[in-house]
Amino acid sequence: MRLLDRLLELPIVYSLWQAPFAQQKFEPVERQLAGLTMRRVLDVGCGPGTNADRFADVDYVGIDINESYLVKARRNHAGRFIQADLATSDLSALGKFDVVLVNSFLHHLPDREVDALLTRVHEQLAPGGTVHILELVRPSNWSLSRVMARLDRGLYARPLGQWQAMFSRHFSPRVVEPYSFGGRLWSMVYFQGTRR
């Protein structure tokens, strides 16, 4: 594992790395949440609870593999935080959710595991529920955002078209919004979808 990857495993280092951008990164979701009914929210790959405060008044469940992130999340945020490997774990015991958030997680998984996870996420969506995915886009040309995508721990930042195809195999698209932040340092896509 690279030194930077090991450092980012530490909650304090990860929070410092993300803190300047967390709000800007989340902005497309924030804009869309306003009109939605939310009783239960599942945060897939929740990290140290980066977005948990946004859901402080609903039944919020965050899942992550890194227990030290979750210790920090439990200390600082309301909600339930569960340690699990999302590449393999069965989510069915958690019940259905109105909103599933997948923020910057899928670029940690190879294609086969992304497909398997999105199948399980689809099963957990309540009728009328929506999935909100934010993902790191790998620009086709050399650029700073391409370097940032490589510096991040995930090995699988994908081109925009590939993300769109992967998400649309599982969900009916409602919003597909490419965007950038940090002075175009980070290139992302926001996808909102419903059950097929």
Ligand SMILES: C[S@@+](CC[C@H](N)C(=O)[O-])C[C@H]1O[C@@H](n2cnc3c(N)ncnc32)[C@H](O)[C@@H]1O
């Ligand atoms: C880039 S971080 C995003 C965290 C948070 N969603 C955010 O926006 O700050 C990716 C997260 O995925 C988690 N993760 C990576 N592989 C995982 C796996 N197989 N199962 C569960 N979580 C995993 C990492 O521990 C990390 O918290």
